[in-house]
Amino acid sequence: MLITNPSNRRYITGFTGSAGYALITQNKAIFITDFRYIQQAKTQAPSFEIVQHSGSIVDAVKEQLINFEVHNLGFEKDDVTYSLFKKFEESFSGVKLVPLSQVIESLRIVKDEEEIKLIKKATEIADQAFSHILNVIKPGIKEVDVSLELEFKMRELGAQGASFEIIVASGFRSALPHGIASEKVIETGDFVTIDFGAIYNGYVSDITRTVVVGKASEKQKEIYNIVLEAQLNGVNKIRAGMTGKEADALTRDIIARYGYAEYFGHGTGHGIGLDVHEAPTVSHKGETVLKPGMLVTVEPGIYIPEFGGVRIEDDLLITETGNEILTKSTKDLIIID
Known part of the structure; x- marks a missing residue:
């Protein structure tokens, strides 16, 4: 699952910065961000493997999908814009995009x-x-x-x-x-x-x-x-x-x-x-x-x-x-x- 919503990202990772995607597979938890937030992400999201992107973050996600042989990718349909969805379609060749709604929100609803x-x-x-x-x-x-x-x-x-x-x-x-x-x-x-x-x-x-x-x-x-x-x-x-x-x-x-x-x-x-x-x-x-x-x-x-x-x-x-x-x-x- 790809987490793009800022509040959901913070809830799952602990990262409080303003840029980054979390990618969670059955075996890996990856956080992708740029140079500005690498050290912050390492401190705030210790359970995630931190990946730095220098070009498009979508290209960085694509690389991880290939590395981990992901064939089905859930995305937050309530957060992803149509233009971003089209970028996903163009970039994630061979990956089935699965729209998901309220997955992380359902975890957030009851507070600890x-x-x-x-x-x-x-x-x-x-x-x-x-x-x-x-x-x-x-x-x-x-x-x-x-x-x-x-x-x-x-x-x-x-x-x-x-x-x-x-x-x-x-x-x-x-x-x-x-x-x-x-x-x-x-x-x-x-x-x-x-x-x-x-x-x-x-x-x-x-x-x-x-x-x-x-x-x-x-x-x-x-x-x-x-x-x-x-x-x-x-x-x-x-x-x-x-x-x-x-x-x-x-x-x-x-x-x-x-x-x-x-x-x-x-x-x-x-x-x-x-x-x-x-x-x-x-x-x-x-x-x-x-x-x-x-x-x-x-x-x-x-x-x-x-x-x-x-x-x-x-x-x-x-x-x-x-x-x-x-x-x-x-x-x-x-x-x-």
């Missing part, structure tokens, strides 16, 4: 103790950064400045950086589920939705909180409390043995009961690990059965165009007896005067 430890540290950093940013948010500050301060604080606390482009969406923009921080100035009366996370030793956290700047209107309180009720129902009841679809219904049904189903258009959550979005899926399409050691988010929301929106998100570790909420930041409605 060390992975859980790293994710817990990433959530701790995010929680500390959220506490800090509450002292920064005020009328007159731009969304992008809040985003910048959040990332700076997370790095100061030991993160490699933000786990994705930080969402800071205020006022009418809070109705955008993925409202990346903009030049908009935060104003009195705004909802401010902040969705962010930290990367710690390759593993991520993902948290969302929504606050109000100034006095909250009755409508804002109503929307917030509905989302909070749905979110609490999810985090209190999600457990091993449920499918992602069943877990999704824990939040979705409450929002629907209040008449806001059309304003909750995304899934309740997703897995986290090396990637900020990975298996399992917690949505109406989620068929995977949750098991102890899986990490999922629970993030229902209501988004009303021209009014604003609310999302509340925690990271959960599925356990033998239920779940452990890793993100600790308060979910009470915070009013920033």
Whole structure:
């Protein structure tokens, strides 16, 4: 099997650099990279034979296939582009290419103790950064400045950086589920939705909180409390043995009961690990059965165009007896005067 996906490559080899393919046969484990990463690969991937390529990495793979008389080669069809696939076809003469999906991802879905430890540290950093940013948010500050301060604080606390482009969406923009921080100035009366996370030793956290700047209107309180009720129902009841679809219904049904189903258009959550979005899926399409050691988010929301929106998100570790909420930041409605 040829592993090209960066996160899968890291998971299998331990290599944290940005270039290289892993080739695994019945008898050999080979890691192919260029001059820049040879010493790093030898240190981080000691179980692999390290091969340096100076020309095309595809040609280097071809040479190894010939050396080890490989006739069938599995490749990651969800990662390989069409143009790269055509190069494989042209170069790997006599080799049958077998498209594979979610092979390594199925191994990654349940985390071991060390992975859980790293994710817990990433959530701790995010929680500390959220506490800090509450002292920064005020009328007159731009969304992008809040985003910048959040990332700076997370790095100061030991993160490699933000786990994705930080969402800071205020006022009418809070109705955008993925409202990346903009030049908009935060104003009195705004909802401010902040969705962010930290990367710690390759593993991520993902948290969302929504606050109000100034006095909250009755409508804002109503929307917030509905989302909070749905979110609490999810985090209190999600457990091993449920499918992602069943877990999704824990939040979705409450929002629907209040008449806001059309304003909750995304899934309740997703897995986290090396990637900020990975298996399992917690949505109406989620068929995977949750098991102890899986990490999922629970993030229902209501988004009303021209009014604003609310999302509340925690990271959960599925356990033998239920779940452990890793993100600790308060979910009470915070009013920033």
